[in-house]
Amino acid sequence: MGKYKTPMLDELEKGPWPSFVTEIRKAMNTSAMPEMAEDELGQLEKSYVTKKGYWKHGGIVGVLGYGSGVIGRYSSLPEEFPGIAHFHTYRINQPSGFFYTSAALKEICDIWDKYGSSLTNMHGSTGDLVLLGTTTANLEPLFAEYSSRGWDLGGSGSAMRTPSCCVGMARCEWANIDAMGICNHMTQHFQDELHRPAFPYKFKIKVSGCACDCVAAIARADLSIIGTWKGDIRIDQAEVKKYADGGMDIQSEIVGMCPTECMTLDGTTLSINNEQCSRCMHCISKMTMALRPGEEKGATILVGSKAPIVVGSLISWVLVPFIKCDDEDFALLTELTENIIEWWDDNAKPRERLGELIEVKGMRPLLEAIGVDPQPQQVREPRKDPFFFWSESDFDK
Amino acid sequence: MSLPERQTDVGPPHFEKFLPPVIKENYGKWKSHEVLTPGTMVHTAESGDQIHTVRIASPRILATETIREMCDLAEKYCGGFIRFTTRNNVEFLVSDKAQMDPLVAELKEKGYMVGGIGPGISNVIHTQGWVHCHGACTDASGIVKAMMDEFHEYFTTKTLPNKVRLAVACCVNMCGAVHVSDIAVVAVHRKVPAIDDENVGKMCEIPTVIGSCPTSAIRPNPKDKTVTINEEKCMYCGNCFTVCPPINIHNPEHDGVAIVVGGKIGSLRTSPKFSKLAIPFLHNEPPRWPKVVDAIKNILDVYAANARKHERVGEWIERIGWEDFFKLTGIEFTFQHIDDFTFMRDTLRTSAAFKY
Amino acid sequence: MEEKEIQDEIFAYLEKMKGKKKLKEKDIYKKMMADHAELDKNTVKTALRAMINVGKVMYSYGGGASSVEIPSEEYLKEKGLI
Incomplete structure (x- = not known):
């Protein structure tokens, strides 16, 4: 079947795990341009033989008025594979939490079959619903069809990137903050910054409801918003007993693995010295029926994480240990976010991420710009060498 | 044929439109959850209401035909309510408990893999690869x-001491959280890029190219309106290629993948950790990368046999020490393992206490 | 300054820098505000955005970063603007 012999890729249609090759083949059944998926397979088979990719650097494509959301992609072998001479990516901004109804998804699919390859990524790494493979001529029709139905483009280039979050309060008892609500609010609040790339470089926001961090906010967002609490972990001792009766070795699995050694077990009664608890989520995540986070909810704000390019990967650093997120329109959090972005936008060189800028300037200018005091929660340990800056304002204290 | 009128800056639809009624009613009021099988779980609200979730694997690249098939199943069993997870699994949100088992049965009958919850291997975070990226020096989907x-089987039935997060990145830009995964594959280059001098002058801003290099290996060559690269300094990251396509980093014969281990994201027990180098290089061997699969299987088996319950890969390695990790896995320790990039100071041993 | 005058100057600046330096939005704000003390960022931004909305200038992407450029004839044809 098909125009090309693909013995290498055929190999990847065998085996139990769902096959992406099968998906590319299936796209030929529904797309108005079946030659796209077909030539994609042909070119991919060639890559498997030569161990080399055949895509050009992104080109300049987009929808009128925006600078984001569409990534130009052209085959470097357009004569051999004309179906993918243009094979652009169209990023649809996903609903927070990746919830859909079948009706909404089917409508998205219908439009995509008409104007694109029928291939998708559910979802891209940043979080967008990614449509893989369309032509330059189809971009404006796609935008008209999708935007008129309420589906806007996501971010790309030197812009705010599509914010993303965990499932949050929709289906998780550990959500200390309304992760989906915050994500949706931030997305709407920064529409201009998302669609019109005017920043020094990309800026990513991710929101997780607790320290389990299911959206990996701490590792891949310039601004990581992670839910936490103050006060006592709520214990249901009857459920603790059920775990013990069910065979859980609470002493070694829970008490013994607590990083702050703040738990004790007396028979089947569990006690927690909450003053000493660092809210890491180990015990809560293992005793889902017995333990729940405390009731004063908020978020820890961390900044700076990114992948290795340019001078090494970073995990986000604590900036604000605790901020309440239950006010109208998340006003406190939104203002803080705006202030952080403003400091970065004013100071960063082109292609400099927030974490890299902090490495150059230090934490102090950022803390001063956003009006946050130095606190021990921001560091793992204080500096070791006796070299430090003093400014006039320090002498007045 | 006329098109509907475009709108700008409307953002995505509000998620509320897509929530099943039981979720809307109990939003923020969930009390507990229980994992029933590696592919099913039930969440219980303070009100006593419950929602059952059925999770299946996805190759992430989905044809619309497959999405429609999933939607049909969602309509048949759970009112059309469907979502995706942050690791690209698909979840059916079942409000009527009686529909869960028939849904699972039909999913299995149709060949879907039900699983991905709990201490095993969930879906693999990965990048575009040769399927769709200009910078790829391996095919992420194929390795996955x-x-x-x-x-x-670690997705559907078997368990491990804790969850093991796998990831594949097709270059060091790492779209996805490869740098903080339990076991991850990252494609790497090993040769200094080839410079097309004529086109560098035409297509690239020389100061930007020089500034893109993390090791200051790039010098201007004003005479020929191009740049030169100091071979002794270049660490083959490819950032110059990103900003200037005529500097070609690709070299199929010498490109391949490295394997990194021990990263984690959650703050549970220990702080989030970066993944660290286990194997500096394996050749690309499409279509099935057997040496990569074997290498990961070896690490996974040694972890499963030696880690304590609830220990993640990185926690286990920190407890036994990296010297023991290399001994137990039989992985050769090389010059490439000793950091000589930005974080060197933090990684060299500063103690006379260690194991043989 | 009238919006039209601002836009003409922005266009002239982009034309002058074409092929020399990729300009970001901020470079344009800075240049306009340096040349005309009475201008603020929002006024320049509004004028520039109006140009972008009708395809007089456009966002571009290259070298790993976004910039503002004068569109090619090909782009204008594609968008049905010429």
């Missing part, structure tokens, strides 16, 4: 498929 054909 080959890996998961081998490890799929």
